Amino acid sequence: MPADQKTYTFHVSGMHCNACILMTESELKDVPYVTNAKSSLSAHSVKVTGDFGDKTPEVIAAELTQVLRPHGYALTVEKMQKDAGWGDFVYALPIALVLIAGFIALQKAGLANLITSSSVSYGTAFFIGLIASVSSCLAIVGGLVLSLSASSAKEGGTWRTQTLFHVGRLGGFFILGGLVGLLGNSLHLGLTANVVLGSIVALVMFILGVNLLDVFHFTKRLQITMPSFLSRHVVQGSKHDHYLAPLLVGIGTFFLPCGFTQSMQLYSLSTGSFTQGAMTMFVFALGTLPMLALLSFGSLNIAHKPWKGIFFKTAGIIVIALALFNLANALATAGIINPLFNI
């Protein structure tokens, strides 16, 4: 190693995935005076070797940050104060519990009984959508939206990721609803698939929820084991310039185990026409939009407020609670455990 080569270790913010290691390393190695760069995901650091002349580490960090900024990373000399923010829990825990109690009360209120009509017009489909988004489906669809959008907002995601998700959901319901009507074949999944999917969604929500709490470092390792399309593309969609992933997740919500969605699919099936099936499902999805949009754009908005720490911890607690709720329900449906809840 020539005498004028020096090695510095910088802390990287914004590094979450295996791809980030390659990305930061290759970008840094492209800098003329850098001879080697080695990133570590677990330590959130990068070791940079090169001929830096007599620049101070601060200057180097600032220069290299310029290189990485477009990809959403930043280098600092000091490890950013890793404040787990335990103090935030003082507010977050009661708030989360009040919201969870509100959710349970909403279920107990018997909203489903508000649907008095037994035939389905577009108006009814919209109304059923409205009801669905605040009742039982809130646990799984709303929980997923909250966990994904809060995580996305936390990682610096923009309105585009969230919008694409909703566009995907509306478009997916239209097209798939049309197909259900046209083919006369129900696309909803069987019991086993339902249980498996329910468990997977619960698990993803649990991991995202724990990450939102931001107190346990071992989950960063768990995150790697998450489906890479979720951790990379959806959560950090804005950084990696992916349009497809949030769209696909939006379309995928068509298959989530939600009773209301399934009964709407059953109705679409009975129409036997593409247009009617498509419109019914689209209008239903439109009915669920206000609540889901509130969750996703609300998260995005709050992510820039000074009390965002409280918000992320509150969201984390709620998402974990919903994940456990969904998991217990999935296991009960499979007949593995007795039902724990009845709301």
Place this chain on the structure above:
Amino acid sequence: MNKMIVVSVAISVLIIGGALWLASKSSSGASGEATVVGGIQYVDISAKGGYSPRVVTAKAGLPTVLRVSTSGTFDCSASLVIPKLSYQKFLQASGTEEISISPEQAQGTMQGLCSMGMYNFQIRFE
């Protein structure tokens, strides 16, 4: 700060306690009994925003027919699952579904729930 932690924990305990109290109160209500007509036992359950009655007592070892009626049911309770019978069906929004339970199956406690698992009912064969 310490004072706030105490207040926070106190509020949390109150909410959890209240929720548990509510949950235990509501689950004790709403039970029913099976009716026997001509040697066949009928268990009637209506499904809409949950199942009612939640707990039905029936005689064990009788040929049993479970009648689940829906009326404008678009929620999860239309998606009926009975794990012990390996039964799963998406019920019509309005109508009555008859599910036969053989004398051999009419034993112990039978759980029925919606496919998402949030609503359930029990038939206790005694």
